[in-house]
Amino acid sequence: MKKKMVSGVMLLMSVTLGLAACGGGKKEESTSSNEDATKFARAVKNEEKAIDGGTLKVAIAADTQFPGVFDANFSSNALDTKIMSGAYESLIKYDDEGKLIDGGPADLEIDVDGKKAIIKLREDLKWSDGKAVTTEDVIFPYEIIGHKDYPGVRYGSKFESIVGMKEYHEGKAETISGIKAIDDRSVEISYIEMNPAIKLAGGVIWGTATPKRLFEGIAVKDMETSDPVRKNPVTLGAFKLDKFVNGESATFVANEHYYGGKPKLAKIVKTIVPTASVVESMKAKEYDTFVDMPADSYDTYKDLEGYQILGDVDNSYTYLGFKMGKWNAEQEGVAYDEKSKMANKNLRQAMGYAINTEAIADKFYHGLRSTSNSLIIPFFKSVHNPDQKGYSYDHKKAKKLLEDAGYKDTDDDGIREDPNGDKLVINFACRKNEEISQALADYMIQEWEKIGLKVELSGGRLMDSQAFYKKLQEDDPEIDVYNAAWVTGLDPAPTGLYGRNSEFNYTRFASEENDKLLKALESEKTFDDKERKKAFYAWQEYAKEEAFAIPTTNYYVIQPVNNRVKNYLLSNKEMDWSKVELTADKPK
Structure with missing residues (x-):
């Protein structure tokens, strides 16, 4: 959900040629002036x-x-x-590692054994219009996001871990029984099961308060387009x-x-x-x-x-996503289609092995990207597996995977048919978001052609970022594979991006094993650091094998300051x- 685009023919040509020189699978010396x-x-x-x-x-x-x-x-x-x-400011402050700390608009007390958390507002806390922040304002966003008519994408398993949230969301209760004000500055939240992410920004505790008084008389379904959201936020x-x-x-x-x-x-x-x-x-x-x-x-x-150039490891990454189903709005979950074009694991893996991500990081981005080996990025040092092997550049392996799965060139035109012998054309969606967007898309398509796959840009051209993500959200049938990026937030658990009940799961992949492994990441057992690491390593290995999303590069954030x-x-x-x-x- 980020980054950029420009046009520049000379640079496009030089980058494309530089990558083409790496097409034989040999590691080439970089000719660009790369940074550490x-x-x-x-x-x-x-x-x-x-x-x-x-x-x-x-x-x-x-x-x-x-x-x-x-x-x-x-x-x-x-x-x-x-x-x-x-x-914007988070309701509760957090440190450099994303751990919630005291000193912000509110402090947090956690009772793991009692499965409760208490949010305590600081005295005399005011909104930007001078009105006092109340406990109603702390509770209100939970009532918005949990409401059956909520039009946004935030509702998911973390909200359903709150006692009474599911009943409220289904319209069976008028209030959320597990959330209550215990005095004029404190709100208590009770959980069905405690999640270790409760200690982290972007975890279980919702990050903002919302001034309830401004939304009186506005239905939840209409709030997103209302004045307090669009014109005069407090x-x-x-x-x-x-x-x-x-x-x-x-x-x-x-x-x-x-x-x-x-x-x-x-x-x-x-x-x-x-x-x-x-x-x-x-x-x-x-x-x-x-x-x-x-x-x-x-x-x-x-x-x-x-200008001084500031830089740091960023909490974001690029990835190849494979569309394998649709979002079922009625059931608020992924409808995975095991017969979809990209449902064959060998096909997805082969497309990963066909791309030289090291050359992309080096030649496209001057060393300001690094190759990615996991959907849990190095930003999350305590749970990222640095020893896991990612999808290295290997056309021989890619071709064997396709052969083993029955993707063969039956008419000797250099392009493989699918296992049923039918023509196979894969539609590839890319954003028009940086100077080398077209060159990057062309490179990937060229490499896939070298392993016998016919890949074409969806709609015949790059897309504006807003149109791109709208098509992903709406499961446009013209998209089979897409090149995108995620900003992860500060909670390493990827349930919100790849879980069955997450609308952000644009791949629409779901399985019982994925459900099980994702649930293990957020269980009470993982309050123990060793168990947490073990659970994260297990999901990373599974995600790599299933290849529903293949990470390509990790970001460094670069910012000039005068x-x-x-x-x-x-x-x-x-x-x-x-x-x-x-x-x-x-x-x-």
Whole structure:
């Protein structure tokens, strides 16, 4: 759900040729000037005296507009999240490892034996409009997401672990019996079974409160398009939304009611900048910092004066997904089709072995990506299996897998038929989201052709990101395979992406074994670190074997920051936006 696109014929040609040279299965020396991404600083260095106030100018490199859903209960687009960072703030703070800690808008007490959690609001906590945050506001998002008419994608197994949630969701109860206010600042949540992710951001505890008073008289099914979500959101962060131009820019002003004290900046302006012009904007010093700068054009901006380049391991990855069913809205679950075109495991595995991910990371992204061996990424050090072998570049193995499964070239045209002897054409969906998007798609199609598979772009061309994900959500029949990316959040458990009851499971793969292994990741048994690691290793091995989604590259996040900015950092935890300052009136 992220990254970018531009056009540049010369670069497209050079990258395509560079990868084609790797087509024989031999490892080639890189000709690009690659970086050791682990050496980047995570915080800006600036000892100059700060000015009073000032406006921080933020560019977000993207070739699509942000949808403008300013509420975490309904937003499912990374652009909206990036626009609202600084205004959004998690109800409970978390550290660099994603573990929930005290000191935020609320603190958390966990009773594992009693299967309960207590969320305790800090005293005098206020919304950005100056009204008090209440226990009703803490409970309300659970009532929204759990409601039978909820139109979003957040409901799933983690919500159903709350006592009484299933009955409420099915319309059998008017309230959620397992959630109650125990005094004017404390909310108690009771669970059927405790999940170790309760300790993590993005885990079992929902991350935001919602001002209930603003939604009085608005049906749940209509909330996503309502004014409190689309026009005038009320938030908890250091800044509040002042005005916005639909899909293009948003201006934030300091929140005078922020619990953490008066912010140092007066304003923040965030603007969507097309990736084709983002480097020129950086050269002209039009913005203070650039979010989602394209790694594929890193050489063109890495040495520009006036900017420090920050970097860190990111919690995101690219992957090949294989469509194998549809979403059953009535049953709120995946309807896996064992007779679908991509249901043959050998076919999926062969397509994975046909792609040289090491060459992609090296030649496309200047070393600012790394090859991926697992759907549990290295970002999650405690549960990622570094020793698991991923899908290495091996055409011989790919061809044998296809032969063994009955995919043979029966008419000697160089293209394999399916096991029934019928013509096989695989429709491949790709986003138009970065400069080398077309070259990357062309490379993959070429490599698949070398193992005898006819693969064509869905619709004959790349797709805009919003259209791409809409088609995935709606299970467009023209998509068999797709190249996409996930931002994982801070909870390593992948149930929300690959579980049977997750609408984000775009592959629509489901099996009893997958259900069992995913459930084991979130059982009380895995409060023990050894058991947790064992369970995660088992799912990673199973996911690799089934190949419903094949990870290709892991991200490093790269962000240029102008030398006039102070106290800005890249971190897994939320940055303290109230402490960010400027040392000059305009970018240097």
